[in-house]
Each structure stands twice: as structure tokens, then as C-alpha cells.
Amino acid sequence: MFAAFVAATLVPAFAAAAENPAGERGEAAYAERMALYRSVAALTDVPWTRLAAVDQFARSLQKKRSDGPIAFRFPPPLWAGPTNPDPEDTDPRTIALFGGLGRDGDGDGFADQRSPLDVLLVLAERLRDAGNDWPQAVAELYPSDKDRMILKAFEALYAAFGRLDLFDTAFVVDRRRPYSYTNTWGQPRGFGGRRFHEGADIFAPYGTPVRSATYGVVEVAGWNVYGGWRVGIRDLNNIYYYYAHLSGFAPGVRPGKIVRPGEVIGYVGSSGYGPPGTQGKFPPHLHFGMYKYDGRREWAFDPTPHLRRFERLEREKARPRERTGP
Ligand SMILES: [Zn+2]
Numbered sequence: 001m002f003a004a005f006v007a008a009t010l011v012p013a014f015a016a017a018a019e020n021p022a023g024e025r026g027e028a029a030y031a032e033r034m035a036l037y038r039s040v041a042a043l044t045d046v047p048w049t050r051l052a053a054v055d056q057f058a059r060s061l062q063k064k065r066s067d068g069p070i071a072f073r074f075p076p077p078l079w080a081g082p083t084n085p086d087p088e089d090t091d092p093r094t095i096a097l098f099g100g101l102g103r104d105g106d107g108d109g110f111a112d113q114r115s116p117l118d119v120l121l122v123l124a125e126r127l128r129d130a131g132n133d134w135p136q137a138v139a140e141l142y143p144s145d146k147d148r149m150i151l152k153a154f155e156a157l158y159a160a161f162g163r164l165d166l167f168d169t170a171f172v173v174d175r176r177r178p179y180s181y182t183n184t185w186g187q188p189r190g191f192g193g194r195r196f197h198e199g200a201d202i203f204a205p206y207g208t209p210v211r212s213a214t215y216g217v218v219e220v221a222g223w224n225v226y227g228g229w230r231v232g233i234r235d236l237n238n239i240y241y242y243y244a245h246l247s248g249f250a251p252g253v254r255p256g257k258i259v260r261p262g263e264v265i266g267y268v269g270s271s272g273y274g275p276p277g278t279q280g281k282f283p284p285h286l287h288f289g290m291y292k293y294d295g296r297r298e299w300a301f302d303p304t305p306h307l308r309r310f311e312r313l314e315r316e317k318a319r320p321r322e323r324t325g326p
Contacts, residue, residue, distance in 0.1 A: 030164045033069045036116050040105075044124040050134055051124060052164060053154035057142065060238035061295045070116040072123060074101055078140060079113055079122075101126075142295075150293070153217035153234060153256075160258045166215040166236055170262035171310045172202065172243070172288055173211065179204040185302040191226065191273045191281075198300040199242065199289035200307055206284045208268040209250075210243055212259040213310055221253050227287065228271025228278065233259060240298055242289035245272050247279070 033055075037048035059071035066073075073079075076087035081098025089095055090110040095102040102111035105121030113119045126137035135148040142151065157166060173179050181202040189195040212233055219240065220232035227244030231253060234240050247269025259265060270284045271277075290306060291298035 027165070029069065034164055036069060036120060040117065040120040040124045043121065044128050046124040046127045047155075047159075049155045049158040050127050051120060052158045053151050054123060054127070054138055055120075056154055056164075056236050057147070057151055057238070060236065060293075068114060068116060070119060072119060073113050074119070074122070075140065079111075146293075147295075149219075150234065150238065153219070154236060156256070157215060157217060157236060157258060161215070168215070168261045169213050169310045169313055170211050171314045172213050172307065173204050173268065173286060174209045175311070175314065177204060177208045179208065181304070181307065183302070183304040185304055195226075198291075199244075199287050200302075200304045202268075202286040202288060202307070203283065204268045204286065206247055206267075206269060208286075209264045210246060210266045210268060210286055212261060212263045212265050213241055213306075214239075215260055216241065216258075218253060218255055218257040218259060218265075221249055221255060221257075223276045224272070225274065226272055228273070229266070229269065230272075230287075231265050233265070234293075238293040240291040240293060242287070242291065244287040244289070245269055245282075245285060247271065247284075 033052075034048070037051045037055075040046070040051060041048040055070055055072045058073070059065075062071060065071075077084070079100055079102045080087050080089040080095055081100030081102075084094065084098035084100060086094075089098075089100070090102070090112040092102065092104045092109075092111040095111050100111075101122050102113070103118060103122050104111045105117035105119075106115050108115065111118055123137070127134045130137040135142065135151040138151075142148070158164070179202055181200055184197055184201050185199070187197040189197050210231075214233070214235040216233040216235040218231060219234050220230070222229070224230050224244070227242070229246040229248065230242060230244035231246070231249065232240055232242050243265060245268075246266040249266045250264045253265050268284050268286050269279060270282055271279045273281045288303055288307065289300060290303040291300050
């Protein structure tokens, strides 16, 4: 039990690496990336939102940030050609000879995946050929139904907001109401056998509005034997946020709905630990969980430091004059 706790507490570094780079450098990086997507979209008639979705999906699975504005890469044998003796080949003639995908998109004479236009042009042409089933264009890398679902969710997010900078956060309950939480990550839980507490409990009165921490797409909204009425939302870092024990959902909250940080998704309750409708087996609270998808599975990590960060950022935003005034 203790070993599992220690291993799990190491995970937040993974999620933190994917956080939004704040400030001007972040803004310039988004502008540069958007200009690349838009120029390739104009050349190929593929919506920039699909290029952005594939690229962000690749970025969200990286353990370490790659250099350059574009994270997506084809597997080297696919780019250079499966029988090419040099999988790092950048010569468009030999790549063509071995049936590789690699092309020179920026006119420098090389077909090099480190050149954003080279890799984006090849990606865009494959996306165009795949039509409505566009995730099929990257099925070699992202083969599962889940990957396909997430790629489409990312595209929907970009289409809904028309920009790349979708990493603002909000605290998960209305801060004008009373609430409290302490770090309960890893504590044992009795119901349903011996379980590890995969989240944080925020105690608040019945009916307190529960808010999405991030921009995201609702993936799940319904009953679960442990979580009761619960909502699952995925953000562009491929982090899945789990809000459980609700007394009810906000209107329109169902799978596929796009949400923004601070948007009310439901209300604090005490549902769960039984068949649909069970409530009152414990005091009302929001159970909040965070899970990182690594391309194969979702793994839980301690959300408590993230709750503290959401809370601090929101407090700072609420009184900008106090910080910057004379
Ligand atoms: Zn809990």
C-alpha cells in the first residue's frame, strides 16, 4: 500500500510538464503554431482544427517536450520507407524510391520531420484522403477507438473556441460558498472491498455548484456504483477529470458537451455506494479525481496540489488591482 502511494505521488510531474507556458513566450508559441496550421490548411483544404487535434494529441502523450512548434512525428520507417536502410533519411528521392511518406514541404531540398511544414503537409494530405474518418490517417500511431474518440474531442474543442490557448483553470466549487478539503489521497476506502482513495474530497453543503476545472469535453455523465452521479471531462493535456457524488447535473451536461473553466456542471451531493439513486451514505462532498492518459491506460495521480493551484490562480485573478495598483 505504501509503495503504491509513493509511486503514485511521483506522477504529477508528468501532468505538470504539459501545463500551459504562461506569459508572452506562451502567446508567441501559440501564434507561431497557429500560423503553421493555417498555412498548411490553406494549401490542402484540411481544417486547421484537425491538424491541431493530431498535433496536440501527440504533445499530450510526450514524456518530454520535443523541440520546435510541432510535436507530431510519423514513425521513422513510415516517413523514410519501410525497407529504407536509413530510417532517418531526409533525401526526398531515396524516400520516394523506398515508398516513404516523406516530402519536402518547405522547399529546402530535404524531407525532414524536424521541419514543421514538411511533417504538417504530409499529415494534412493523409487527413484529407481519410475524409470524415480522419483519425484513420494516424491509425498507425493511435489505433484504439479511445484514441479516435479523443482526437475528435480535441477537434471539437478547437472548433468551438477558434484558438489554441485553452489551458485556463478554475476552482472546482463556487468559492463564495463554504467548503474545505485536506489531502486524502491514498487513504483506504471500505466500500467495494479494499480500495485506494484515488482523489481528493471537497466538503461543501448539498447543492453547492460544481465547476469544471478546465476547458474540456464531457466524456461521461451518469451513474457509477462508487461515484454515484458523476461527470468525466477530458482536457487538451489528455487529463481526465472525475467529479463524483453529485446531487444532479447542470442542464445540457451529457457526453460530447464542450465546457470552459468555471462552467457549472453539477451540484454537490452524497450519491453513490449503491444502485442508481442511492444517497446519504456519507456526508455531502465532491470527490475530485485526475487521471493521465498515456496512450494505453489512464492512471490516477494526486489532485490536491492542482486544486491548490486552481484556487490560488482564481484568487489572484479575482483581485488584479490589489496586485498591480499603486
Ligand atoms: Zn473521495
